[in-house]
Amino acid sequence: MAVSEAPSMQSPSTAGAPAGSAVWRIVRFTLTRFVALFITTVIGVYLTILIANMGGHVDEIRRATIREGLAMYVGMAQEYAHLTPVERRQLVEQLAEVEYKRLGLDQPFIVRSFRYLGNALILNLGRAEQMTSDSGSSQVRNIIMERLAPTLLLTATSFLLLFFVSIFAALALSRRYGSFLDRLSVALAPLSAAPSWFFGIFLILIFAAVLQWLPFGGMVDAPPPPTRLAYFLSLLKHLVLPVGAIVLSSIFIGIYSWRTFFLIYSSEDYVDMARAKGLPSGAIERRYILRPSMPYIVTSFALSLITLWGGSIILERVFNWPGLGRLFYQATQVFDTPIIVGNTIIYAYLLAITVFVLDFVYALVDPRVKVGSEGRSA
Amino acid sequence: MNWMRTNLKLLTSYPSALAGLVVILALVIMAVYAMVSMPLSEAINLWRAGEGIWQDTPRNAAPAWLNVFRREKLPVTQVYDTTQMPGSKTVESLGGGLKEIRVVFPVEYAYDGFPQEISVFTTAQFEQARPNLTMYWLTPDGREIPLGNETLRASESFRLSQDTRLSRRLRNQPAEIGLFADPGAPSPTVLKGTYQFVAEGIVFEDAADIDVKLVVYGQLHGLAGTDHRRRDIMVALLWGTPIALAMGFVAAVGATVSTMLIAAVGAWYGGWVDELIQRITEVHLILPILPILIMVGTLYNRSLVVIMGLFVLLSVFSGGIKTYRALFLQIKEAPYIEGARSYSASNMRIVFRYMVPRVLPVLIPQFVTLIPSFVFLEATLAVLGLGDPLLPTWGKVLWEAETNGALFNGHYYWVLAPSVLLLVTGLGFSMLGFTLDRVFNPRLRGL
Numbered sequence: 001m002a003v004s005e006a007p008s009m010q011s012p013s014t015a016g017a018p019a020g021s022a023v024w025r026i027v028r029f030t031l032t033r034f035v036a037l038f039i040t041t042v043i044g045v046y047l048t049i050l051i052a053n054m055g056g057h058v059d060e061i062r063r064a065t066i067r068e069g070l071a072m073y074v075g076m077a078q079e080y081a082h083l084t085p086v087e088r089r090q091l092v093e094q095l096a097e098v099e100y101k102r103l104g105l106d107q108p109f110i111v112r113s114f115r116y117l118g119n120a121l122i123l124n125l126g127r128a129e130q131m132t133s134d135s136g137s138s139q140v141r142n143i144i145m146e147r148l149a150p151t152l153l154l155t156a157t158s159f160l161l162l163f164f165v166s167i168f169a170a171l172a173l174s175r176r177y178g179s180f181l182d183r184l185s186v187a188l189a190p191l192s193a194a195p196s197w198f199f200g201i202f203l204i205l206i207f208a209a210v211l212q213w214l215p216f217g218g219m220v221d222a223p224p225p226p227t228r229l230a231y232f233l234s235l236l237k238h239l240v241l242p243v244g245a246i247v248l249s250s251i252f253i254g255i256y257s258w259r260t261f262f263l264i265y266s267s268e269d270y271v272d273m274a275r276a277k278g279l280p281s282g283a284i285e286r287r288y289i290l291r292p293s294m295p296y297i298v299t300s301f302a303l304s305l306i307t308l309w310g311g312s313i314i315l316e317r318v319f320n321w322p323g324l325g326r327l328f329y330q331a332t333q334v335f336d337t338p339i340i341v342g343n344t345i346i347y348a349y350l351l352a353i354t355v356f357v358l359d360f361v362y363a364l365v366d367p368r369v370k371v372g373s374e375g376r377s378a
Numbered sequence: 379m380n381w382m383r384t385n386l387k388l389l390t391s392y393p394s395a396l397a398g399l400v401v402i403l404a405l406v407i408m409a410v411y412a413m414v415s416m417p418l419s420e421a422i423n424l425w426r427a428g429e430g431i432w433q434d435t436p437r438n439a440a441p442a443w444l445n446v447f448r449r450e451k452l453p454v455t456q457v458y459d460t461t462q463m464p465g466s467k468t469v470e471s472l473g474g475g476l477k478e479i480r481v482v483f484p485v486e487y488a489y490d491g492f493p494q495e496i497s498v499f500t501t502a503q504f505e506q507a508r509p510n511l512t513m514y515w516l517t518p519d520g521r522e523i524p525l526g527n528e529t530l531r532a533s534e535s536f537r538l539s540q541d542t543r544l545s546r547r548l549r550n551q552p553a554e555i556g557l558f559a560d561p562g563a564p565s566p567t568v569l570k571g572t573y574q575f576v577a578e579g580i581v582f583e584d585a586a587d588i589d590v591k592l593v594v595y596g597q598l599h600g601l602a603g604t605d606h607r608r609r610d611i612m613v614a615l616l617w618g619t620p621i622a623l624a625m626g627f628v629a630a631v632g633a634t635v636s637t638m639l640i641a642a643v644g645a646w647y648g649g650w651v652d653e654l655i656q657r658i659t660e661v662h663l664i665l666p667i668l669p670i671l672i673m674v675g676t677l678y679n680r681s682l683v684v685i686m687g688l689f690v691l692l693s694v695f696s697g698g699i700k701t702y703r704a705l706f707l708q709i710k711e712a713p714y715i716e717g718a719r720s721y722s723a724s725n726m727r728i729v730f731r732y733m734v735p736r737v738l739p740v741l742i743p744q745f746v747t748l749i750p751s752f753v754f755l756e757a758t759l760a761v762l763g764l765g766d767p768l769l770p771t772w773g774k775v776l777w778e779a780e781t782n783g784a785l786f787n788g789h790y791y792w793v794l795a796p797s798v799l800l801l802v803t804g805l806g807f808s809m810l811g812f813t814l815d816r817v818f819n820p821r822l823r824g825l
Contacts, residue, residue, distance in 0.1 A: 036660075037664075040657075040660050040661045040663075040664055041664055043661045044661050044664040044665050047661070047665060048665070048666070048670060051670055051673070051674065187394065189808075189812060190394070190398075190804070190805050190808035190809045190811075190812055191805065192808075193747070193750040193751065193754070193804035193805065193807065193808040194750075194754060194800070194801055194804050195754050195758060197758065197761060198754065198757070198797065198800065198801070201776070201780075201785070201793060201797060202797065204785055205785055205790060205793060205794070208785070209785045209786065209788065209790070210790075216785070216786060303697060306663065309666070310666065310667060310668040310669070311668075313668055313669070313672070313762070314758050314761055314762055317761070317762060318761070318780070328669065328672060329762055329763070332672055332675075332676040332762065332763065332764070333763065335676065335677075337677065340669075340672070340673050340676060340677070341673065343669060344666055344669040344670060344673055347666035347669045348664055348665065348666050350666075351663065351664045351665075351666060352664045355663060355664065
């Protein structure tokens with residue numbers, strides 16, 4: 001494995017000389033990854049559209065909406081007041097045909113699915129049927145963008161916390177192999193079988209219902225505090241339980257698997273060699289254990305972030321967090337199809353962006369990419 | 379067989395594996411008990427039934443075993459029914475077709491808390507003339523409180539707790555407090571002792587009859603309590619067990635086996651097959667599985683079987699393929715595969731008879747750890763309101779508790795019972811899975 005050479009890649013003499021070509025390689029790697037991921041995203045979004053339209057259900061809904069709107073219009077309009085009900089119905093059908101044609105609903109699904117795909121890719125997600133954004137827009141894009149920030153805040157906070165806490169805890173535990181804390185972490189690892197919302201319910205039970213220290217849910221107090229500082233503090237207060245739930249749900253398995261991973265790595269020969277040289281344990285950990293295992297850590301965290309996106313849907317519902325997940329839930333309650341489909345596409349995008357960013361980070365930390373020997377191998 | 383025996387012996391030396399096995403065994407026993415004690419159709423009917431069937435149970439009552447830990451004992455429901463207690467009804471003919479029916483229920487009340495509600499249900503059989511019923515309440519200290527005088531229809535229910543005239547007579551206390559309160563005490567306290575419920579009816583026909591049922595609803599009920607629709611939560615908890623186990627097991631088998639087979643095929647054939655599988659795996663990474671499931675559940679069908687089937691289908695190309703592929707690529711180079719090739723074994727034979735058995739040690743722990751994730755997936759969908767429309771499941775209990783503000787209103791038992799079951803199931807399987815992983819993967823055995 002190339003991993004064992006990793007520490008030597010660190011030394012300035014090798015990394016410094018071909019600096020230009022290393023940058024070029026990273027750029028090339030990034031570009032190829034970007035193109036590959038773009039193609040994957042397109043396929044993913046297309047599959048989503050296919051599933052969303054399974055049995056033409058969405059089109060049925062759209063047709064019905066068009067007919068209903070036209071029936072309303074014909075019924076209200078003065079100039080059609082003299083028509084008999086039969087004539088009126090015929091008129092509605094005629095107008096509906098024109099409207100179907102305008103929207104392309106008369107074309108076969110295969111053709112339309114590609115048009116949907118194009119629209120979805122440029123985030124032209126259509127209009128919501130019933131829901132509106134807080135600013136009053138019924139554009140699905142506006143509704144989703146409004147809810148994106150809270151979701152990003154929640155996910156990013158918990159992800160960063162999870163990443164650093166579990167790595168440092170795992171490093172510390174691998175140093176104290178066999179201690180009480182170490183055995184505790186092994187014993188607690190199965191707890192991660194439960195998803196985050198499940199821990200959320202317990203946290204609400206303990207800290208909101210019984211102890212009444214923290215709010216049951218929401219993002220800020222109602223009414224929102226006037227000053228910026230008070231707003232921030234209120235936000236922080238509301239953030240504690242949902243972030244706690246996410247962290248609780250994955251931290252034990254994270255610590256456990258990284259501790260095992262570090263233990264395996266610290267039994268490598270070059271680590272023994274470094275110890276024999278008398279290097280301080282901090283330096284050994286940083287250079288000889290953490291550095292070569294970094295690519296694997298990044299990949300594994302990419303996967304965990306992907307599950308985090310999905311898990312946040314229910315977590316947001318449990319905590320009434322005004323993000324994408326709760327939007328999704330609300331949309332399912334009122335059967336607002338454009339929002340449901342649009343939201344699914346947004347999730348596909350978020351996943352693609354996650355994978356891309358982490359690929360990029362991967363390129364930064366994986367020495368094999370820097371020297372350009374084998375591009376992606378994880 | 380031999381390696382299995384040694385591994386099993388190794389397994390039992392781990393306390394967490396033993397604990398996991400015990401939990402799984404307990405769950406299986408519970409599932410079998412559920413299936414033996416009540417057919418699924420009955421459970422579904424009970425769970426979907428309204429107040430007609432759940433007449434004798436209190437609303438939102440906590441589990442009865444809480445009394446063990448309480449100094450002040452709370453009441454459980456007491457039901458007095460003339461059809462069940464033949465001695466409580468006496469019939470006296472007054473001549474001319476007139477009959478007097480006298481019902482006396484001795485109500486033993488030794489609890490410290492007041493009942494939750496008190497109701498009387500009557501059924502009357504008659505042709506033309508509607509019978510008349512006078513009810514009153516005798517307290518242990520000798521007071522007599524009239525409960526009302528009614529002309530009966532075929533079936534009546536008197537919710538005494540909602541009777542405003544009665545509560546005015548009881549110094550503006552609702553019936554469940556006023557009837558049981560000590561009149562001398564400054565704040566409402568229970569007067570313990572034997573009360574008597576007396577109903578005197580007059581029927582005007584020979585064949586006519588009255589049956590009376592008095593229900594003194596307690597604040598506690600059964601092993602698991604009741605929900606907002608008076609249903610015994612135990613029904614769903616019991617039947618939720620076989621459903622959760624079957625679901626987790628079938629879905630986990632489907633997911634692991636299909637993933638492994640695809641990885642095996644890809645690794646064996648290599649070339650464009652392998653490449654295609656690899657690319658599909660990457661697309662899969664980007665597919666938002668849960669949103670798709672929610673979308674399908676909302677727009678098409680929320681039957682558990684359909685959703686789970688779809689989930690298994692969607693997770694065929696999951697990240698697990700990469701792990702298996704790496705393993706298979708190693709195995710592919712093994713000499714015994716070459717041996718199989720040399721006697722011209724077919725491709726399928728090599729994949730199924732030579733390669734797949736080798737990864738079973740990796741597959742089994744993964745499979746066991748996957749089971750709880752499917753159990754939780756059901757609960758996840760249920761909590762989003764996409765639970766199966768028919769089946770009583772743990773997730774649906776949780777969802778109903780959530781939507782009815784169980785935590786906010788302090789009905790903790792309603793949330794705790796299904797979540798503890800979910801947690802115990804999750805822990806049981808994953809403890810076993812973790813240990814299996816350590817036993818089967820010698821590299822981890824020492825750690």
